[in-house]
Amino acid sequence: MNVQQELLNKLNSALNHAGKSKFYQNKGLQGQVESIEDFQQIPPTTKEDLRNCDPLDVLSVDMGKIQEYHESFGTTGKPVPVWYSRYDMDQQVKQLNSPDLDVKETDIVMIRFPYAISIPAHIFSRMFIEEKATIIPVSRGSLVTPYTRVIEMLKRLKVTILACNPTEAIVLADVVKKLGLDPKNDFAIRAICVAGELLCLERKQIIEELWGCEVFVYGGSTEAANVFVSCKKGHLHCHEDFYIEVVDPQDTTKIRTEGKGLMLITLLNKEAFPLIRYNTGDLVELHKNTCDCRLSGDILIHHGREVDQITIGDNSATMLEIQTALYQKKELGIVKYWKMKQEQNELVFYVEGEVEKASKEITLNLPFPNRVHIVEVGTIQNIEQLLVTTELRKASYIM
Numbered sequence: 223m224n225v226q227q228e229l230l231n232k233l234n235s236a237l238n239h240a241g242k243s244k245f246y247q248n249k250g251l252q253g254q255v256e257s258i259e260d261f262q263q264i265p266p267t268t269k270e271d272l273r274n275c276d277p278l279d280v281l282s283v284d285m286g287k288i289q290e291y292h293e294s295f296g297t298t299g300k301p302v303p304v305w306y307s308r309y310d311m312d313q314q315v316k317q318l319n320s321p322d323l324d325v326k327e328t329d330i331v332m333i334r335f336p337y338a339i340s341i342p343a344h345i346f347s348r349m350f351i352e353e354k355a356t357i358i359p360v361s362r363g364s365l366v367t368p369y370t371r372v373i374e375m376l377k378r379l380k381v382t383i384l385a386c387n388p389t390e391a392i393v394l395a396d397v398v399k400k401l402g403l404d405p406k407n408d409f410a411i412r413a414i415c416v417a418g419e420l421l422c423l424e425r426k427q428i429i430e431e432l433w434g435c436e437v438f439v440y441g442g443s444t445e446a447a448n449v450f451v452s453c454k455k456g457h458l459h460c461h462e463d464f465y466i467e468v469v470d471p472q473d474t475t476k477i478r479t480e481g482k483g484l485m486l487i488t489l490l491n492k493e494a495f496p497l498i499r500y501n502t503g504d505l506v507e508l509h510k511n512t513c514d515c516r517l518s519g520d521i522l523i524h525h526g527r528e529v530d531q532i533t534i535g536d537n538s539a540t541m542l543e544i545q546t547a548l549y550q551k552k553e554l555g556i557v558k559y560w561k562m563k564q565e566q567n568e569l570v571f572y573v574e575g576e577v578e579k580a581s582k583e584i585t586l587n588l589p590f591p592n593r594v595h596i597v598e599v600g601t602i603q604n605i606e607q608l609l610v611t612t613e614l615r616k617a618s619y620i621m
Contacts, residue, residue: 277303334386404433424549
């Protein structure tokens, strides 16, 4: 059996299973296709489709097989319902586990993703438990685990792996320094697993330098869970459980074999909540694997959400292009916290730093007018305030 026929068989199996749900029955999904080209003519599934359906209609299995429910929130509108069966959760362990991370039974892992509703904390916890490591669930956004308590546990318990989003890794390092400690020398962290934000190579290197350890990047969505993981060289490798297409944002029937486009993803091994040609809203590039690492999947370049792409006049830049331009600007030094705002016909960056005002305006290498405005340290991220957060304790009835 050739590779093309094997892929077609997997796609038809996914189509057949998805057709068991009321959601895809109502969309008129056909059970089988004769070729990859026929499959590419199936109308994409959108977030709006999922928001407008009954949450139970997306299920392709009986409720008795379901283990977890999560929701994906956008900036507006109703949430997207997401179901995972016991089988699905087991597969997440395989999709997350990277041979380069090389989890050991002696590893102590702090999970700093929020546990409420979103999926990363749950699948990371399961993966590390399956690998027989020890986990410490210190959910981000919880008053039970303020920063001072988290740092104290990181040091006292000699945590070896930290799992959090990229910004949190930087914030934690700054809190450590405020407490008079050194992230590199006073802690035992050997690796950081990050997810939940786009991360350009330069920013990844900043986190590695702050903590003196390797950073592994994971990415996907609540609907699909983890789709790719980075190798030691920083390449993002897609897992074989997903069929990814890159299409023209203006015409999703046009497949792009070069350059960036919208990512459509088909879940080839999902039991509870299969998705067919799901428009994730991400702009990506897809390349054949030429990396000599131990990961086999195609290499993906993640440009960020299409809605986050900035267009001024006739020129556009993706979030990856914007981040790269910002972090490559040597005059800014180490950039930790920043925001941007489109003001009339230019993009203005507000960067927190200690850079003295330049004799001329700092601009970035972007295809439209822009300028960088330096703001005082603490304006965007107030580290001092994080040190005085009140810890939530159990109710007390004694005066």
